[in-house]
Amino acid sequence: MSLPQICATLSGTTVDDMLADAARATAAGADVVEARLDMLYMHQVAVESEQGQSDARSRIRKTEMKLQERESIDFEIDEVLSLLEAGIELPVILTCRPSRQGGHFPGTEEERCDILRKAIESGVSWVDLEMDIEKNVREELVNLAGQTTRIICSEHFDREPDGSDEIVSRIRDMSPLGDLVKLCYNTSGKRSGLCLFESAWGLKEEGLKYTVMGLGNAGDWTRIHAPVLGICMVYTTSESDPRETSSGQINTTELISAWQMLDYA
Numbered sequence: 530m531s532l533p534q535i536c537a538t539l540s541g542t543t544v545d546d547m548l549a550d551a552a553r554a555t556a557a558g559a560d561v562v563e564a565r566l567d568m569l570y571m572h573q574v575a576v577e578s579e580q581g582q583s584d585a586r587s588r589i590r591k592t593e594m595k596l597q598e599r600e601s602i603d604f605e606i607d608e609v610l611s612l613l614e615a616g617i618e619l620p621v622i623l624t625c626r627p628s629r630q631g632g633h634f635p636g637t638e639e640e641r642c643d644i645l646r647k648a649i650e651s652g653v654s655w656v657d658l659e660m661d662i663e664k665n666v667r668e669e670l671v672n673l674a675g676q677t678t679r680i681i682c683s684e685h686f687d688r689e690p691d692g693s694d695e696i697v698s699r700i701r702d703m704s705p706l707g708d709l710v711k712l713c714y715n716t717s718g719k720r721s722g723l724c725l726f727e728s729a730w731g732l733k734e735e736g737l738k739y740t741v742m743g744l745g746n747a748g749d750w751t752r753i754h755a756p757v758l759g760i761c762m763v764y765t766t767s768e769s770d771p772r773e774t775s776s777g778q779i780n781t782t783e784l785i786s787a788w789q790m791l792d793y794a
Contacts (some may be wrong), residue, residue, distance in 0.1 A: 532794060533740075533755045534560040534762045536622060537781050542571050542596070544609055548616040553767045555618055557781040561655070563622040563764070564613055566644060567634035569604060571596045598635050606644055610651040620654035622681060630659055630685040631713075642666050649673050657681040657711070660703055671706075682707030688722040690714045696728035700739045709761060710739040714748075716777055722747025726754070732760030740764070748777020752784060754792040 537554035539547040539562055553563050573594045576682055613621060625644045626632020634641050648656050649670060656678050658670055674680055682703045690696055696712060703710045716722050726742050729751050732739070740762045755763045765781040777788075788794040 530756055530793060533735065533760050534786065535765055535781060536561040536563050536762050537765050538563040538565065538770060539765060540766065542568050542573060544569070544604070544612050544616075547613065550617065551617045554781060557767065558632065558785050559619060559765065559781050561620045561622060561686070562617060562786035563624055563657075564617075564633070566606070566623060566625040566648070567611070567627075567641075568730070569609065569631045570599055570602065570635050571633050572599050573597075593704040596633065597742070598633070606647055608652075610647060614651060614653070621655055622655035623648040623651075623653045624657040626657075626685070627659070629661070630683075631687065638663075642670065644724050645670055646673065649678050655679050655681055656710075657683050658707065660684045660706065667706075679709070680707035681709050681711050683711040683713075685713045686713055686715065689717060690724045690728075693724045693731060696724065696741060697731055700732060700737060701735075704737050704739070708738060710737070711762075712739070712741045714741075714743050716743030716745040718746045721745070722750045725751045726758070729755075729758035729760055733757075744777045746777070749779045752777075752779050753787050753791075754793075756788060769771055 531538045535558065537559035539550040541547050547564055554562050574597045576593050576595045598685055625634050625641050627634050627638065627641060642662065645658065647658060656674060658667055658680055660680060660682055671680055699712060700710050714721065714725065722743060725743050729741055740760050742748060750756060751760060752763045763784065765784050766778050767781060769780050784794065
């Protein structure tokens with residue numbers, strides 16, 4: 530049984546954070562890392578909240594880190610690309626996710642596509658191009674990538690899948706538009722998790738290059754069982770916070786351990 534590639538999405542909102550996380554991902558056994566360039570336009574701020582009963586003595590003050598857009602940008606994207614290339618051993622996927630697909634890039638679509646253009650010109654291994662990029666622009670970026678940079682054709686939904694047939698159809702339609710198709714849905718439990726699982730099971734004999742996953746409860750089912758589902762790449766994190774597990778994400782080391790326990794590895 531051939532194992533899927535493990536892609537660790539780098540955490541942090543600075544280049545230094547990403548480089549440090551890339552080193553952790555390499556040590557943990559990841560095959561590829563994803564650098565989210567849109568995260569560089571954000572920073573983390575501490576937000577305090579109170580939880581518990583209305584009685585002041587029963588309330589618990591809790592501090593959480595939230596993302597907030599930077600007031601000013603103190604980096605040049607060309608320098609960022611050079612630093613990432615020099616500082617990361619593994620192949621890299623460069624992504625600049627727009628807000629319409631759950632990302633954080635605050636600029637215009639033209640500015641974002643210019644960043645993607647520079648990412649391709651840097652000779653990176655992979656670039657993530659969303660399905661909904663304007664057709665002419667997307668074709669230009671794909672042609673620029675040529676045989677040097679491989680293309681991930683992605684879609685991210687802020688809803689649950691309507692059913693496994695929807696997922697199967699989308700993957701088939703999107704496959705000619707990239708070297709790998711990536712679909713991500715919200716999941717709230719067994720029903721939506723099963724939709725993802727059934728779609729992958731139905732596609733596993735077709736030889737398509739894809740990954741499908743969920744964010745939320747049961748969103749990790751296709752990640753954990755990817756080796757028997759024919760999924761080509763699994764996205765992981767270096768974070769060990771239990772909230773990551775409940776959101777459907779999975780730690781790189783824990784995923785490898787799970788595959789070993791299930792005799793997949």
